Every structure is written in C-alpha cells, then in structure tokens.
Amino acid sequence: MLDANKITEIYFIIDEFSKEFNKTLSAHSLNETKPVKKRNRKFSLSDSEVMTILVLFHAMGFKNLKHFYLFYVGKHLTEEFPDLVSYNRFVELQKRTVVPMSLFLKTCCLGQCTGISIIDSTPLRVCHIRREKQHKTFKNIATKGHSSTGYFFGFKLHIIINDKGEILDFMFTQANVDDRDPLKNRNFHKRIFGKLFGDKGYISKDLFEQLFIDGVHLVTKIKKNMKNSLMLLQDKIALRKRSLVETVYDQLKNICQIEHTRHRSFDNFITNLLSGLIAYSFFPKKPSINVDFENNRLVA
Structure with missing residues (x-):
C-alpha cells in the first residue's frame, strides 16, 4: 500500500x-459571438x-x-x-x-531513450474468443486477431521500453493490425535512437531501411527459412534479454489491471488503460537489465 x-x-x-x-485550454478556446447563459458550476x-x-x-x-x-x-x-x-x-x-x-x-510519464530499446505488442482481450459474436460493448470497434497464444477478440497494445523498464512510447490499435504497422508511423519512434530489439514478427526489409534512415537499427532473430547473417556479440546478448518487455506486460496486466472483460463502455476502457500506464510510471522499482558491453556479459 x-x-x-x-x-x-x-x-x-x-x-x-x-x-x-x-x-x-482556456487561452486557446474560441469566444462565442453571442453570449449564452451557461451554468459554470x-x-x-x-x-x-x-x-x-x-x-x-x-x-x-x-x-x-x-x-x-x-x-x-x-x-x-x-x-x-x-x-x-x-x-x-x-x-x-x-x-x-x-x-x-x-x-x-x-x-510527464514516459522515460528517456538510452540507445537500447525493446518493442513488442500484447493482446487486450475484451471477451473470450468464443463469445465474439455475442459481444455488444465493443461491437464494430474490437476485432479478431492472432498472437503467439492463439486467436483473441479485442485490441492490441504496442509499447517501446528502454533497458530500465521505462515506457518510451505506446500505441493502441485494433487486434487485426500487423505489429509492423505502428513502426511505419514516424511519430511512434521519433523519440527512439540506437538499437531497437524486436521478435520475428518485425522482420521486414523495407521497415529496416526506413528505420535505419531515421537513426534506428532494428535487431531481430531470423526465421528458419532465412539465410543466416553475422550479428555483433553485443546485439546477441541484448537480444536474449528482449523478454524484459514481457515482464513489463505482466505487471501492467496483473498489477495495473489494464486488461479485463468487465467494461461497460469504450470510454471506461480507455480511462482504465491510460490510468494503468500512468500508475506503472510511478512504480519505484521497475524490471530492468544492465548490459556490460565492455566485457560482453549481463550484470544482474
């Protein structure tokens, strides 16, 4: 407490x-030409x-x-x-x-980029997948998507974190949006520089070139049908700790309660999500990693 x-x-x-x-807000509000009596309680x-x-x-x-x-x-x-x-x-x-x-x-709540960033997305389920046809609260808003754990009905939360576990930026999309689409938006990664580590779902030659021009080096593992390529030992070490973002999602879902199926309106869903992300920023201790690149090892 x-x-x-x-x-x-x-x-x-x-x-x-x-x-x-x-x-x-008051300085940029338009004044009405005809004064109308309003309650300003x-x-x-x-x-x-x-x-x-x-x-x-x-x-x-x-x-x-x-x-x-x-x-x-x-x-x-x-x-x-x-x-x-x-x-x-x-x-x-x-x-x-x-x-x-x-x-x-x-x-006020986002962290500072340190040159080592991790990106991932997570499902925000609004109901069980078997009840997607009967769901009414998010009708025509939520969509059906697929993740590593199977199909789900709801939305997606995309976040970028640094090695200190601080959220650098976030984006909220429908469930059927490809994980690579938010990165194509310059506003999503404009505060990021250096290395950006992601999973195999972010593999794209065009996206890699676009990010590289913007000063971001996207690092991912390769798929089985792809030719192997040389990678710096530093990148291999940092790529192993990409699961740090899963720990952040675990705290967001199990402590901050950003995902549940009891919403009564879309407004309630948004306020719940935003206040959960704000609450996480006030946590005194966040999951983090410390990479000693000089000796090529991870420091606990």
Whole structure:
C-alpha cells in the first residue's frame, strides 16, 4: 500500500499538470459571438482528484474499482479526498479526464531513450474468443486477431521500453493490425535512437531501411527459412534479454489491471488503460537489465 506522502506526491504532480492544461485550454478556446447563459458550476470532485483516484486504484493492485472507491477511498482516504461523490457520479466524471490523462501520460510519464530499446505488442482481450459474436460493448470497434497464444477478440497494445523498464512510447490499435504497422508511423519512434530489439514478427526489409534512415537499427532473430547473417556479440546478448518487455506486460496486466472483460463502455476502457500506464510510471522499482558491453556479459 502507498503511504500518505506518496499519495500527496502523485496528486501534486497531476494537479500541477491540470492547472497548466486548463490555463492553456482556456487561452486557446474560441469566444462565442453571442453570449449564452451557461451554468459554470464547479464539480465537487476536481479532475485532478479523479485522475489521482484512478491512478491509485491501479498502483495499489486492486481488482474492482467500485469496491476500491467505496470501501477503501470512502473509508480510509476521506482526509485526502473530503468531497467524494457517489460511485455513479464518479464513473460519469471519468469521461472528462480522458484527454488530460492522455496528455499527462505523453508529456510527464514516459522515460528517456538510452540507445537500447525493446518493442513488442500484447493482446487486450475484451471477451473470450468464443463469445465474439455475442459481444455488444465493443461491437464494430474490437476485432479478431492472432498472437503467439492463439486467436483473441479485442485490441492490441504496442509499447517501446528502454533497458530500465521505462515506457518510451505506446500505441493502441485494433487486434487485426500487423505489429509492423505502428513502426511505419514516424511519430511512434521519433523519440527512439540506437538499437531497437524486436521478435520475428518485425522482420521486414523495407521497415529496416526506413528505420535505419531515421537513426534506428532494428535487431531481430531470423526465421528458419532465412539465410543466416553475422550479428555483433553485443546485439546477441541484448537480444536474449528482449523478454524484459514481457515482464513489463505482466505487471501492467496483473498489477495495473489494464486488461479485463468487465467494461461497460469504450470510454471506461480507455480511462482504465491510460490510468494503468500512468500508475506503472510511478512504480519505484521497475524490471530492468544492465548490459556490460565492455566485457560482453549481463550484470544482474
């Protein structure tokens, strides 16, 4: 469990961002030619508090948001959040935080590239594959895809991490999107330089050349029907530790709960995903590797 000081620290960081976000938003908003009378009533629970509660839910490893809000926040965090609303109202207020939460994640929570990066994708299942025809919440949005564990129905999360386990960038796509497609988007890898390690699903001559021009060297294993090629011993050592990204996904799914099948709307799904990624960025200890290239060995 997080102590009071850590909760205050998370709230302070989010609140400082919210102040700048609201200031920028109001400065660039268009004024109406004809003044219209509107209610400008302040919400009892601010956007910063809503975002903080969502981040705390994922950071503390709870499984059910309703129970967390009613029986933990409502009983043990009343001093930190004195103006709590009903749970139904809290669910409605979540929708207001999608845009600021995504901007906060992009601007304040991503790590710095160290020259060694790892890329991979993971399925985000919204229901069992046998119930894909009956599923209604994500009808015409979710798609059927295939991964190393078989077919699934839902979406894909693509992330790039560094050797410290920090997320450098992420992209959210439908399940039937090829793993190589996000890398073709310059915005997805514009913060990356040096070596980028991936699995065999990223093998593509055109993609390799495109990334090389952008200053990124894509390193993968070869398929059985491909001719063998020489590889630096340093790259072989780093390629063995590509499974670090699987450990990151394991924490995102089992601790931060970014994947479950209880969503009632697409907005709820997005806020759950974004707040889970933000919560991971606040973890004090992340899975990491330390590669000693001088002696060509891995340091624990």
